[in-house]
Amino acid sequence: MAHLAPVSVRISARERELLEAAAEQARTNLSDFIRRKAVEAAELDLVHQNLVVIPAAEWEKVEAWAASPAKDVPGLSDLAKTVPAWRD
Numbered sequence: 001m002a003h004l005a006p007v008s009v010r011i012s013a014r015e016r017e018l019l020e021a022a023a024e025q026a027r028t029n030l031s032d033f034i035r036r037k038a039v040e041a042a043e044l045d046l047v048h049q050n051l052v053v054i055p056a057a058e059w060e061k062v063e064a065w066a067a068s069p070a071k072d073v074p075g076l077s078d079l080a081k082t083v084p085a086w087r088d
Contacts, residue, residue, distance in 0.1 A: 011019070023033035054062055 019034060020030055023030045026033055028036075
């Protein structure tokens with residue numbers, strides 16, 4: 001197991017009560033509950049980031065790829081012809 005480093009946050013008494021109730025319902029201790037939920041929230045924030053950084057040295061390759069003719073991908077062509085289940 002990786003070394004766990006402490007993190008300290010200040011919360012109100014009401015927030016603590018809420019977190020303790022949720023941790024109890026999840027059958028875990030407060031520290032594990034807060035850590036798990038904080039990591040889940042961080043992962044979601046990172047997944048939903050809208051900024052893509054492309055190094056300058058790679059930019060010409062990206063422009064060349066974007067300017068190249070489209071390629072037919074058989075699996076995607078077949079998928080595009082499929083009627084979605086919610087439209088049956």
